[in-house]
Amino acid sequence: MFYIGVDLGGTKIAVGLVQKDGALIAKKSAKTDAESFAHIMDTIADTIAGLLEENGFSTEDVEGIGIGCPGSVDSRSGVVIYANNIRLDNAPVAQTLRARIGKPVFVSNDANCAALGENVMGGAKGLDNLVLITLGTGVGGGIIIDGKIFDGNNGTGGEPGHSLLRMNGEACTCGRRGCWEAYASATALIRQTKAAIARHPESSMSGDAQVSGRTAFEAAKRGDKAGRAVVARYLRYVAEGIVNMVNIFRPDIVLIGGGISHEGDYILRPIQRFVDRRSYGAAYTTPPRVKLATLGNDAGIIGAAMLCRGK
Ligand SMILES: [Zn+2]
The missing domain is CATH 3.30.420.40 (ATPase, nucleotide binding domain)
Structure with a gap:
């Protein structure tokens, strides 16, 4: 089983297939259409599907999806409250993607995610x-x-x-x-x-x-x-x-x-x-x-x- 990690940026959405120990197996990216919440959610779902297919896996192999978003993120409800440079105001990111992909979805601020990544696999291992x-x-x-x-x-x-x-x-x-x-x-x-x-x-x-x-x-x-x-x-x-x-x-x-x-x-x-x-x-x-x-x-x-x- 794998985790999917998503880094949602103002210009790019990067998606990775990650082992439970933090090893990044494969990644794929797409451009962010910063104007539309629905389109951002579609792009994330499509990019995840593409990444899994390219590597011979399906959603069956995925235990959960984590997303790092810019701005203020309520990690408990999975709602992006406000993001500076992307149109995500009170956006129910976790709920929307969970309904779409059928897997648990967790959301946090992108800088928090980067810090956690450095703790698990990087400079602060x-x-x-x-x-x-x-x-x-x-x-x-x-x-x-x-x-x-x-x-x-x-x-x-x-x-x-x-x-x-x-x-x-x-x-x-x-x-x-x-x-x-x-x-x-x-x-x-x-x-x-x-x-x-x-x-x-x-x-x-x-x-x-x-x-x-x-x-x-x-x-x-x-x-x-x-x-x-x-x-x-x-x-x-x-x-x-x-x-x-x-x-x-x-x-x-x-x-x-x-x-x-x-x-x-x-x-x-x-x-x-x-x-x-x-x-x-x-x-x-x-x-x-x-x-x-x-x-x-x-x-x-x-x-x-x-x-x-x-x-
Ligand atoms: Zn300030």
Whole structure:
């Protein structure tokens, strides 16, 4: 018997056939039609059917289906309450797919699923208390306590990106000002890079026609002073928020994923140094290691499949 894991994203639906131990056997993906709930449900069901057929299995071989969805997800009722970039408002995902496929369906937030996937098969294997931070368009978070997703009341907790870094600070997409996400996301880094270019027209970054999350890192690596300053400040924002997480949860490990994580050791070393110095009780204890998430996009599929274990 297998689990099916589904990672529902704004542009792509990725479906995987996952063994009960978390091993990903095969996967298949389809484009997301973000405008229609019914169409998204059809695409998920069709992609699952296609994946099973291609691998010589049928729904008889499936014990359950887990789905990671963006936004606020009530994991108990299987309803997506609200998603930013897909039309899923109060969408009864679990109920709809269960009726369609005839198997138990479990739903959680995509970042929670990624954290669970990293716990079962990735960078936090064997470490049952972890915080996963994804540095991408926003700052996503997944919190695993004793091997289980912690997502609070109605599954709407576990959003460290919207904890405060600076009162009355930068505007955040959530409506508040000064959230960690407004300083530590790739979007924020791009804004910080553009501001530095405006202040330092002599910087080599000025030649970059399309400023991206890589612009400041590349400049810093070739010794550009303004680039180095942007990166140092950005990593401080990231690290201050991680210390907040460490001081609340004191996990066994902190994992970093998302686009910015491709910078690897270049970001890990300064962040680890800061965490080692500034975590509560750092002089008397060993703060957690900060490492990279290792599964990439597969984490969400594997973690979603592992939701089926919890029934
Ligand atoms: Zn916010």
